[in-house]
Amino acid sequence: MSVSLAVVENPEKPALAAQTAEVVVLKFGSSILRSPAEAPLVASAVYGHVRAGRKVVAVVSAFGGATDRLLAEARALGLSHSNDLLPGYVALGEEKSAALVAIACDRIGLDACALSVRELGIVAEGEPEHSRPSGLRPDHLKQALDRHEVVVVPGFGAVKSDGKVALLGRGGSDLTAVFLAAELGLNKVRLVKDVDGLYDHDPNDHAAPALRYRRASWDVARKLGGALVQHDAIDLGESRGVEIEVAALDRADGTVIGERSAPPGPAPALPPLKVAVAGCGVVGGGVLGRLLADPRYDVVGVLVRNPNKVRDVACPQSLFTADADELLSRKPDIVLEALSEGEAGHALIRAALEAGCDVASANKQAVSRDPGGLQDLAKLKKKRVFWSASVGGGAPMVETVRAARAAGEVVGFEAVLNGTVNFMLERLGDGAAFSEALADARAAGFAEEDPSSDLEGLDAAAKVRLLAFEAFGVSPAVEDVPRDHLTEATDASGGVRQLGAAYLKDGAITPSVSLSADHGDPLFSNLRGEGNALKVYGADGRVWRCRGRGAGRWATTESIMADLAEIVRLRRADAGLN
Template sequence: MSASLALVAENQKPQAQFDAEVVVLKFGSSVLKSPADAPAVASEIYSHVRRGRKVVAVVSALAGETDKLLSEARALGLDHDNELLPAYVVLGEERAAALVAIACDRVGLDAVGLSVQQLGISAEGPSQHARPVALKNNKLREALAHHEVVVVPGFGAVRDCGRVALLGRGGSDLSAVVLAAELGLDKVRLVKDVDGLYDRDPASASGNPQRYRRASWETARQLGGALVQHDAIDLAEASNVCIEVAALGRAEGTVVGHHNAPPGPVGAEAPLKVVVAGCGVVGGGLLSRLLWEDGFEVVGVLVRDPFKRRDVDAPAELFSNDVDALLAKKPDLVIEALSEGEAGHDLIRRALAQGVDVVSANKQAVALDPAGLQKLASENGARVAWSASVGGGSPMIETLRAARAAGPVAGFEAVLNGTVNFMLQRLGEGADFADALADARAAGFAEEDPSSDLEGRDAAAKVKLLSYEAFGKVPNEVPCDALSAQTKVGASPVRQIGACFDKAGHLDASVSLNDALEDALFQSLNGERNALKVFGADGRVWACKGRGAGRWATTESVLADVADIVRARRAAVELV
């Protein structure tokens, strides 16, 4: 039986049942050139996870890595037909998969990597250009059942004899199509360095290259060139799996399938002008990403002391303590990551009043009046987003919005403060209070003044924001237990639980230190990790977890909000 026929036969079964939608994303060496590109790939993956999806990420070797490995092997006498060569060459893909899994873990995603052998795509034919037949084991499905993200190497498969085979140049595209077909999906997304399939090479053609919104299999074969491997197109057509070709951070692209649509022009986009407010843990992380990413121009950074030495390599002229001067630069977007609630709230209001989009990571600022901020944004044709203000890298606001969209919410419980959770774990391990706090500072979780965390005010502000998402209003008060040197932590795990329940129209909210936990989700949280459980009025439960503190987890959540705003701006332009 041919590879195509085998996979089509396998694909007759219904989609594998998981607790969330599954997507297959493929990242090639055009976007994963070096280890420095792994955070951008993790951002793309995070954007899907925050929408409640599980991700299978198929990766190619870093740019030039395959040729390097081939050269090293041949220098030792392994010729092109040697049966041992493929096992060495796929180390490039396996290394890239491990790097991407590490980048995902850094931002708080629950990620795991598999090797070529563990993944178990079986193949037949020549060792250097084998044909995939099927997925022979359940490792992928098992990993998806227990993790948000599974990162796997492309290009490699396993023959019946147990030896590794290669799927030919561009074989990672083929791997991605195989996995989508095996999982019963109707599409696979190939993330490239261009935003779709064009009628001519957009990098070198004269005139105005036009992009296909939809392209038939035959059009893709004629124009795809090196963009999409022909074997992958053939298998996708036989397996009835559409291929989406898109760029990092872009929702739109080209869908390759049964139908064609005429190509159209794609307008050039000017970089988004951004002001970053704050250069601490979160603001510094944002600067380190935005200064080097295409599509953004950082025009200013708001700080108290423009001359203070910082841990981010940024031009000194960007730093200012003059809000008026920064807003006078007419930014498209203000990213607010100040440490003070009142100052942050005032800045958000000023920006929105001028029609400037805002993304905030400052829960104290937003919690002062979330409804008022949304109203002000609407009145001035602006957008405001604050996902990063609650949960760090854990998509709590998105989870609550999904629950509320499904029906009335009865209430929620959550571990909301990464600093406190980290300290409670250290205290449970026998550390004294001072050492636990020092460790939290050293890890980058606790601020120099940790009183907001320790007294529960930080968690209380997050309870208010989650209550607004759940019920459309905030509780009048949120009583809080404080964590101090006098807090007793014994053998049973203690967690700071923020909660709010609707009791006949009255919101009953609290932040308490709980040492009688029965919920396995909260008991299992280690270090700075946070988690949320939302209880629907109909008995359904939604949950999420992730890193709740730290530079990179919170930075990722901010960038995801930024990406949403960028997509909304593009959609608004297209409607004009």
């Protein structure tokens, strides 16, 4: 399943598609990937770029300690430094982390692939354990980028002219990232570290406050970088004209290494942000689990119906409350709203904005009641309200509509908007009984115990209303959206899909939610399982598309976490901290 943002078609330029997307190269070292448990954090960082319309080459190191373990295992069997087999075995560490990061990306709905050292095809010369890249075998990486949004590649390893694997020295993943950026014609690469930039001395040395460089010259980086950035990578960046950004995970600021320096200064202190979560179901529980494991956030409260209910998230009992006023009395900076009921969710969003909180919501029934009113209140209170997670799960539908509208007038959209219904229609089309398809949807975590909102089209109608607001600036009334119901009598043969649509003609909006096999587009007919997809039509004939996982804990959790990350970035920018 893929996520693709603002892929544009033009009848006059049929080749204009994903190949025009901006490409970024990100490197994640073992200080970030300490174990497989950190792979979802890397996937989350990658998702933020894909949601913004970029393709990503993610260069990864082996998990913490893996290289030393592999070396020890090989040497225990008698392999020495001079043995040509040693590099091939050691490079397995990076290949393993690349595969697991790609799996973590797939779990949240990203279209990702992992390449091996040989598939990537960096050609190197020199000593087997400290070689230098001299070329890139044609087409391998570019073909992968043509086919996927995310390509995860191992750092540290390359291939010699005789076909044997060589290593690029300790810290070689930095070198891989800089080299690939240069080969792709980029002028910048981002190295994600466990520190937020280059300092004038070790920040852990408390004899004097450490000062961080906003910009550092190549010479300054070589002098102060130490183990932070491999010197070979700095040399290559200078010779190939590729600036090197060094930053911490999900931090907009850091150090740019390039031609010139700027005087270092104090790095801003960033205390944990106080976050409250409303709801602890499929999405709320997923969000809560992520927040509790992240030191950047301090969870101050969780709003639930029954604070004593056993949850599938290990959370201190003291955080749970059934009282919305009590939740807000804990003075969160940000409220993440994922309640299952529209009226209560809408009321909480308004109360949170009134209380001075930023808000991100995954509750389409709450937001679609009055999106314009919520935006007006947020503007009045100088706060922000985000709702990308309320439509499309992990598919960036709101961003796609906004990109289309920013490019010109939008005249309509069509979409598969409900992952539960799409999942059931596929099962029904394969011959399953209605009760069996519904039971499977519940078992997969897509359908609620009361699935009426999905089956009666209310869920899709709320999303149509919200997307209509994004596309046209006006949200149709609930009663103005006709809906087909999915029942035991529905004929699901022939590739039937539940399509939500709205068109603008002569100033009038025509919305609908229908069950139809006559959609005429492989974008919809090829969707599998919980897949969602969207087409947005511009008045000039251009068409924007996106697709992704439209239901399930991980895809929707990732979307609301991306909204949270954007709120944090904007808050820090307002405070001059980015």
